[in-house]
Amino acid sequence: MSYSILVFVKQVPDTQNISGEAMKADGTVNRAALPAIFNPEDLNALELALELKDRFDAKVTVVTMGPPTAAEVLRDALYRGADKAVLLTDRSFAGADTLATSFALSCCVNKIGNYDLLLCGRQAIDGDTAQVGPQLAEKLKLPQIAYVEDVIDLSFDKVTAKRAIDGGYEVLECKLPALMTVMDANTPRPQAARRIMKFKRAKTPSELSKAHANADYTDAELLAEELAVLEEKGLLINEWTANEVGADLERVGLKGSPTKVKKIESVVLTASESKMVEATESGIGSLIQELIEDHTLG
Amino acid sequence: MADQIGNVWIFIEQEEGKIADVSLELVCKGRELANQLGVKTEAVLLGNNVESLADTLYSYGCDTVILAEDEALEPFTVLPYARVLTDLIVEHKPNILLFGATFKGRELAPRVASEKLAGLTADCTDLQIDDFDDKVNKASYQNKLMQIRPAFGGNIIATIVNTWDDPQMVTVREGVMKMDAPDSNRTGELVKVTPKLTDAEKVIKVIERVREDKTVDLKGAPIIVSGGYGVGDKETFAMIKELAATLGGEVGASRAAVDAGWIDHDHQVGQTGVTVRPKLYIACGISGSIQHVAGMDDSKKIIAINNDPDAPIFSVAHYGIVGDLKDVIPKMIKAFKAKA
CATH class of the missing domain: 3.40.50.620 (HUPs)
Structure with a gap:
């Protein structure tokens, strides 16, 4: 018997490396120009799962909620060592805040069923809230350990983990099943060439039918046959809608979100009255003099 | 209602x-x-x-x-x-x-x-x-x-x-x-x-707990001298500390300097660190990412020192000095010691 580990990942715009091209003339960010990446700390969560797989024998299922294009991060996870992938996608999920997101994910977890450990990255770089992990744990009535840096031990009834706290660390022991959120404390393994060769053909059903439509053939029987082949080879990325995971539509997306965005303002670095100072002894000397005189210094 | x-x-x-x-x-x-x-x-x-x-x-x-x-x-x-x-x-x-x-x-x-x-x-x-x-x-x-x-x-x-x-x-x-x-x-x-x-x-048991109170009080410091990635190496970062000590201030850092291992996280200013509003903030070799600026732009006076005249930090600074830190910092220390 092996452990069943679910890892929750998110495809996010790369908000941390905003280059010149992604800035508009007015100093605001052109979101469309930002590349979509694997949320960094979700890679740490995946790495921890894969380390546990190496140490204890586990099956790693990676789950994401997002638009159909989010299948990209699932393939990435397969390249690195995940065994199975699930895409939760539905138009009704749009506009979800963290509560609605965690609800939808909890329905997905219930459909997957058998699990021992749930891992999430601590937070995603587009919202930086760190809320979905703890909220998902609560929805499933599971104990949670946030800010995990390492798993010290795993046995069939409990996990022992080291986690960060303000000003130090703790070692916690918790019964399974449990949810952990993972910090940037390991080095995610790269994609394996051999796995890329295999899993680059992994597809969601809608990717497959889109490929058929593009090739102008729409034989439903053939499509079903190809899906069956993909599944048999372990190359089918499961794709589930709100209905398929039994999610109450009142509780997902914008409808299921208690928080509403009233307004959004772009941050523009405002020029203060700036004085350039010569990097010479006299320039710096008079700057220091000025600061002493107005009691900023001394 | x-x-x-x-x-x-x-x-x-x-x-x-x-x-x-x-x-x-x-x-x-x-x-x-x-x-x-x-x-x-x-x-x-x-x-x-x-x-x-x-x-x-x-x-x-x-x-x-x-x-x-x-x-x-x-x-x-x-x-x-x-x-x-x-x-x-x-x-x-x-x-x-x-x-x-x-x-x-x-x-x-x-x-x-x-x-x-x-x-x-x-x-x-x-x-x-x-x-x-x-x-x-x-x-x-x-x-x-x-x-x-x-x-x-x-x-x-x-x-x-x-x-x-x-x-x-x-x-x-x-x-x-x-x-x-x-x-x-x-x-x-x-x-x-x-x-x-x-x-x-x-069901969650604490097996071990190790913590100590923060030794750095960035929030309460009236003067903060911060170093960023532009400082270049740990040896040069020591100059940031020397300037801070001379002016009676605390040492701050950008995330890049912390990630580089020049100083620990307690000193980090910005969105993933501490928000500060000192009387004087001296940004040394800090380019001025939005994440960093969000944690310090309420400082009463900001001095930016950077060798890149186009660094965004200059747009929030009250005083800008374009130059090499290794040249500028000793001059500041000397000027302060001469006048204070």
């Missing part, structure tokens, strides 16, 4: 009987919000043998301290804290509930919000009371909490409103709300409650 709106609550974070600064900052902000709404400011204090902290909370402006003590509440673990807090919310129906955006607050608040089906906004940098006209759902709300936070890597500022049942819950970044001076003449009412905890909340 309900006839009687609930009170403003502040979750008080304590460690070994010492109240976290952010909790006191939030008591001061909470009192301001409560005064605007005409309700009470109430502290929720959890722990074991922490009753003596109530006086401090009154002195900062709490009308009430709701105290829950139990062995299972010390040290902090998330499940018993969430249980006690959720039960209290259901019983007393606060209108607003504030948490510090600390390790504890950011772990606890979402757990409570999820069970209560309440909205929660993380890492707020400002809170205001205002009306909200929800044009999409054609509903209007009065006297709601405007929850203002940076998002999208700090590139936007969003104002968020919780339109479901109370409480309106937020976590607030450390150091962004002003702490007023305490007044020891203030008194308040102590309400003791008995936590109802079961084994279900005790």
Whole structure:
């Protein structure tokens, strides 16, 4: 018997490396120009799962909620060592805040069923809230350990983990099943060439039918046959809608979100009255003099 | 709208009987919000043998301290804290509930919000009371909490409103709300409650706990000299420390300098570090990413030193020096020693 580990990942715009091209003339960010990446700390969560797989024998299922294009991060996870992938996608999920997101994910977890450990990255770089992990744990009535840096031990009834706290660390022991959120404390393994060769053909059903439509053939029987082949080879990325995971539509997306965005303002670095100072002894000397005189210094 | 709106609550974070600064900052902000709404400011204090902290909370402006003590509440673990807090919310129906955006607050608040089906906004940098006209759902709300936070890597500022049942819950970044001076003449009412905890909340056991209080007080420092990636190496970073020591200030750093291993995380200023507003902030070799600037642009005076004249940091600086740190810093030290 092996452990069943679910890892929750998110495809996010790369908000941390905003280059010149992604800035508009007015100093605001052109979101469309930002590349979509694997949320960094979700890679740490995946790495921890894969380390546990190496140490204890586990099956790693990676789950994401997002638009159909989010299948990209699932393939990435397969390249690195995940065994199975699930895409939760539905138009009704749009506009979800963290509560609605965690609800939808909890329905997905219930459909997957058998699990021992749930891992999430601590937070995603587009919202930086760190809320979905703890909220998902609560929805499933599971104990949670946030800010995990390492798993010290795993046995069939409990996990022992080291986690960060303000000003130090703790070692916690918790019964399974449990949810952990993972910090940037390991080095995610790269994609394996051999796995890329295999899993680059992994597809969601809608990717497959889109490929058929593009090739102008729409034989439903053939499509079903190809899906069956993909599944048999372990190359089918499961794709589930709100209905398929039994999610109450009142509780997902914008409808299921208690928080509403009233307004959004772009941050523009405002020029203060700036004085350039010569990097010479006299320039710096008079700057220091000025600061002493107005009691900023001394 | 309900006839009687609930009170403003502040979750008080304590460690070994010492109240976290952010909790006191939030008591001061909470009192301001409560005064605007005409309700009470109430502290929720959890722990074991922490009753003596109530006086401090009154002195900062709490009308009430709701105290829950139990062995299972010390040290902090998330499940018993969430249980006690959720039960209290259901019983007393606060209108607003504030948490510090600390390790504890950011772990606890979402757990409570999820069970209560309440909205929660993380890492707020400002809170205001205002009306909200929800044009999409054609509903209007009065006297709601405007929850203002940076998002999208700090590139936007969003104002968020919780339109479901109370409480309106937020976590607030450390150091962004002003702490007023305490007044020891203030008194308040102590309400003791008995936590109802079961084994279900005790499934997480603390095996080992190692922590020490922060040795750096960036928030309270009047002068901060910060180094960024442009400093180049650990040896040059020592010059930042020397300048700070000469001017009687603290050493700060950007995330890049911390990631490079030149200084530890306690010194980090910015969105993932501390928010500061000193009298003088000297940014050395810091390019000025939005994430860093968000944590220091309220400084009274900002000096930027960078060899790149186009570095964004110059746009928030009051004084800009284009030059090499290894040349500029010694000149500053020399000039200060000559004049002070």
